[in-house]
Amino acid sequence: xxxxxxxxxxxxxxxxxxxxxxxxxxxxxxxxxxxxxxxxxxxxxxxxxxxxxxxxxxxxxxxxxxxxxxxxxxxxxxxxxxxxxxxxxxxxxxxxxxxxxxxxxxxxxxxxxxxxxxxxxxxxxxxxxxxxxxxxxxxxxxxxxxxxxx
Amino acid sequence: xxxxxxxxxxxxxxxxxxxxxxxxxxxxxxxxxxxxxxxxxxxxxxxxxxxxxxxxxxxxxxxxxxxxxxxxxxxxxxxxxxxxxxxxxxxxxxxxxxxxxxxxxxxxxxxxxxxxxxxxxxxxxxxxxxxxxxxxxxxxxxxxxxxxxxxxxxxxxxxxxxxxxxxxxxxxxxxxxxxxxxxxxxxxxxxxxxxxxxxxxxxxxxxxxxxxxxxxxxxxxxxxxxxxxxxxxxxxxxxxxxxxxxxxxxxxxxxxxxxxxxxxxxxxxxxxxxxxxxxxxxxxxxxxxxxxxxxxxxxxxxxxxxxxxxxxxxxxxxxxxxxxxxxxxxxxxxx
Amino acid sequence: xxxxxxxxxxxxxxxxxxxxxxxxxxxxxxxxxxxxxxxxxxxxxxxxxxxxxxxxxxxxxxxxxxxxxxxxxxxxxxxxxxxxxxxxxxxxxxxxxxxxxxxxxxxxxxxxxxxxxxxxxxxxxxxxxxxxxxxxxxxxxxxxxxxxxxxxxxxxxxxxxxxxxxxxxxxxxxxxxxxxxxxxxxxxxxxxxxxxxxxxxxxxxxxxxxxxxxxxxxxxxxxxxxxxxxxxxxxxxxxxxxxxxxxxxxxxxxxxxxxxxxxxxxxxxxxxxxxxxx
Numbered sequence: 126x127x128x129x130x131x132x133x134x135x136x137x138x139x140x141x142x143x144x145x146x147x148x149x150x151x152x153x154x155x156x157x158x159x160x161x162x163x164x165x166x167x168x169x170x171x172x173x174x175x176x177x178x179x180x181x182x183x184x185x186x187x188x189x190x191x192x193x194x195x196x197x198x199x200x201x202x203x204x205x206x207x208x209x210x211x212x213x214x215x216x217x218x219x220x221x222x223x224x225x226x227x228x229x230x231x232x233x234x235x236x237x238x239x240x241x242x243x244x245x246x247x248x249x250x251x252x253x254x255x256x257x258x259x260x261x262x263x264x265x266x267x268x269x270x271x272x273x274x275x
Numbered sequence: 276x277x278x279x280x281x282x283x284x285x286x287x288x289x290x291x292x293x294x295x296x297x298x299x300x301x302x303x304x305x306x307x308x309x310x311x312x313x314x315x316x317x318x319x320x321x322x323x324x325x326x327x328x329x330x331x332x333x334x335x336x337x338x339x340x341x342x343x344x345x346x347x348x349x350x351x352x353x354x355x356x357x358x359x360x361x362x363x364x365x366x367x368x369x370x371x372x373x374x375x376x377x378x379x380x381x382x383x384x385x386x387x388x389x390x391x392x393x394x395x396x397x398x399x400x401x402x403x404x405x406x407x408x409x410x411x412x413x414x415x416x417x418x419x420x421x422x423x424x425x426x427x428x429x430x431x432x433x434x435x436x437x438x439x440x441x442x443x444x445x446x447x448x449x450x451x452x453x454x455x456x457x458x459x460x461x462x463x464x465x466x467x468x469x470x471x472x473x474x475x476x477x478x479x480x481x482x483x484x485x486x487x488x489x490x491x492x493x494x495x496x497x498x499x500x501x502x503x504x505x506x507x508x509x510x511x512x513x514x515x516x517x518x519x520x521x522x523x524x525x526x527x528x529x530x531x532x533x534x535x536x537x538x539x540x541x542x543x544x545x546x547x548x549x550x551x552x553x554x555x556x557x558x559x560x561x562x563x564x565x566x567x568x569x570x571x572x573x574x575x576x577x578x579x580x581x582x583x584x585x586x587x588x589x590x591x592x593x594x595x596x597x598x599x600x601x602x603x604x605x606x607x608x609x610x
Numbered sequence: 611x612x613x614x615x616x617x618x619x620x621x622x623x624x625x626x627x628x629x630x631x632x633x634x635x636x637x638x639x640x641x642x643x644x645x646x647x648x649x650x651x652x653x654x655x656x657x658x659x660x661x662x663x664x665x666x667x668x669x670x671x672x673x674x675x676x677x678x679x680x681x682x683x684x685x686x687x688x689x690x691x692x693x694x695x696x697x698x699x700x701x702x703x704x705x706x707x708x709x710x711x712x713x714x715x716x717x718x719x720x721x722x723x724x725x726x727x728x729x730x731x732x733x734x735x736x737x738x739x740x741x742x743x744x745x746x747x748x749x750x751x752x753x754x755x756x757x758x759x760x761x762x763x764x765x766x767x768x769x770x771x772x773x774x775x776x777x778x779x780x781x782x783x784x785x786x787x788x789x790x791x792x793x794x795x796x797x798x799x800x801x802x803x804x805x806x807x808x809x810x811x812x813x814x815x816x817x818x819x820x821x822x823x824x825x826x827x828x829x830x831x832x833x834x835x836x837x838x839x840x841x842x843x844x845x846x847x848x849x850x851x852x853x854x855x856x857x858x859x860x861x862x863x864x865x866x867x868x869x870x871x872x873x874x875x876x877x878x879x880x881x882x883x884x885x886x887x888x
Contacts, residue, residue: 189821189824190797190805190821190824193817193820193821193824194805194817197813197816197817198529210880210884211880217878220878220879220880220882221875221876221878223878223882223883223884223887224860224861224874224875224878224882225875227856227860227882227883227886228824228827228828228853228856228857228860228875229824230886231852231853231856232820232823232824232827232849232852232853232856233820234764235759235760235767235849235852235853236767236768236771236816236820237762237764237765237766237767237768237769237770237771238764238768239764244888245886245887245888246887246888247887247888259888262888306777306842306843307777307842325841325842326779326841326842335779335780335809335810336809336810336811409642410641481641501650504648504650504673505647505648505649505650507672507783507786507787508786509781509782509783509785509786509787509839510780510781510782510783511781511783511839511841513781514779514781514841515841523808525808525809527804527807527808527809527814536808536809538808538809538810539779541781544782544799545677545799546795546799557685558678558685559677559678590641592839592841594668594783594786594787594835594838594839595647595648595668596640596641596645596646596647596648596665596668597640597647598640598641598645598647600641601641
């Protein structure tokens with residue numbers, strides 16, 4: 126997939142030094158996962174700089190086409206993350222997301238995309254360490270897969 | 276007209292020889308023409324390729340220019356198109372006949388340089404339709420299953436060889452250059468060719484009366500609304516049509532690298548004539564009317580010939596089974 | 611088949627005569643005996659144009675909805691819209707179920723002259739005009755092909771689909787024949803932002819086909835029209851059948867089976883599958 130228009134520097138600079146560094150786009154719900162990522166930052170927890178975070182009001186805001194578009198525009202992997210079931214700020218947004226993402230993942234898998242490239246997590250506002258661990262694992266997953274070949 | 280013979284098995288050898296200093300385009304499947312890399316890829320079938328030849332002159336996606344953001348500002352990169360000589364082999368006569376029709380449009384008030392560059396670099400060897408497919412109506416529009424318009428050479432399959440009719444100087448030059456593949460044709464072969472053409476012409480039974488349509492098609496007719504009912508507004512007929520030539524200019528890409536493109540467009544589309552505050556063809560039947568009126572009234576008025584070669588693809592592939600010949604008849608009768 | 615034609619004509623005549631319908635949507639013979647084409651009858655004298663045979667596979671539900679659909683046209687005021695009767699094959703009826711579920715129109719706006727084949731349709735036709743055979747061979751063939759693709763490796767699948775999508779000429783016939791593609795403006799026609807590049811290129815074609823398939827998940831009733839009309843033979847039914855299977859497995863939902871159900875992606879259960887989430 127094309128990699129033009131890339132402006133974020135960290136992973137690119139690193140790539141020149143150590144070889145392949147995947148680009149990971151993460152769509153985070155503002156109430157839980159984004160706050161969780163913030164907590165990880167505030168707590169000085171280290172996690173890979175490969176992730177580019179996009180904050181959305183609710184994980185339910187994440188239209189599957191955003192994920193598809195991220196992949197088309199050069200992301201090597203996409204993470205969708207929201208509140209744990211029952212914790213949604215809007216009561217039930219994340220339940221819809223869960224159904225929708227499952228279907229997206231199944232479709233992409235059928236089309237031949239490795240399921241590890243698109244993943245979903247529940248990260249609450251208090252789960253800074255979990256956030257770091259999720260990013261760590263997904264970055265490793267995608268690193269082992271390499272860039273998407275077109 | 277001068278004629279030669281080409282033994283059947285020599286066609287693919289000829290293609291191989293042409294490939295040494297030409298690009299070669301030929302039917303590669305029942306779906307389309309494509310560039311081939313050896314004579315063995317030649318796909319000769321009774322079915323006419325789903326897609327016409329027009330994409331090789333008027334590409335579905337043509338880059339007009341590219342822009343890149345550099346440290347010194349914006350850099351514009353003009354598009355470049357190849358001028359390597361090209362031969363189209365086994366083209367359907369109707370597809371080829373569409374090119375002189377398109378020439379008029381692309382050379383009208385503005386000479387479309389990329390279109391004519393592609394025309395210029397291309398030699399066309401047509402292959403007669405044996406037998407003509409069932410939805411064709413070329414004969415009534417002045418064409419023929421063994422029509423020569425637009426072709427440089429015409430191959431007609433006789434029993435054991437192709438009869439090669441030399442139509443243009445360009446065709447003659449090709450035959451001379453590759454003389455080793457061709458044999459002399461005698462009067463008997465020429466007569467056989469003429470007989471076959473008559474036979475095939477008689478098999479084309481669908482027809483359109485272009486002169487009558489030009490007179491009788493009426494913009495204000497009440498029939499259009501009824502006729503358009505079945506149409507689902509897809510672009511199959513326009514995209515597969517060898518003569519439909521509407522295009523759209525679109526940008527793709529992003530800030531760092533953008534491409535300006537010329538793309539096929541279709542008058543059947545909802546947004547085709549949409550402007551900021553107005554849509555002159557807001558509904559379905561006005562778009563349907565536009566297509567038929569353009570082909571059989573406006574184009575003849577502007578350029579002196581109908582915008583149709585009778586290939587029948589719009590009939591064969593219409594999702595709703597609409598037959599353009601019947602629709603036109605009804606448009607005129609039920610006015 | 612002859613019997614069905616007779617019955618359709620009889621019912622259509624009755625409906626138009628009694629003034630219970632203004633329009634009967636059905637099939638008539640096309641340019642020759644091997645072609646049928648949708649037809650729209652408003653006058654009793656035209657009723658004998660109606661036919662039904664094995665070439666009548668078009669999904670007529672398409673003509674009910676969208677910008678200029680008979681039941682939803684934005685050019686015709688609600689009270690002036692015709693009362694429609696429709697000749698419906700099982701596939702058409704399943705689409706009608708989906709459209710009613712999605713509140714495109716109410717059940718009482720439509721008189722259904724149904725043709726059944728023993729498969730599940732989530733709606734009671736007003737009149738049953740005939741019985742036909744289910745095309746089991748076709749669905750078995752598609753199922754087998756889906757399994758064949760599932761068995762490929764991921765990169766084989768990717769390459770296979772890339773090849774299929776590479777042929778797409780973006781004529782949007784798949785969209786235009788689909789009864790569920792009734793959006794006022796399709797996402798593919800949007801310019802700002804341009805979600806899907808307009809030209810036929812590998813990335814654009816892939817994105818278009820993925821997004822189209824996604825928009826139909828849990829809605830598509832697998833009438834197969836997109837697959838039938840595609841002029842470049844992209845096997846779109848495979849996506850439809852595959853995703854219908856996934857929806858059924860994960861959410862126990864079958865599109866077109868129950869007119870009162872909420873569409874799969876418009877609803878949820880707290881205990882939906884969750885094991886794919888970290």
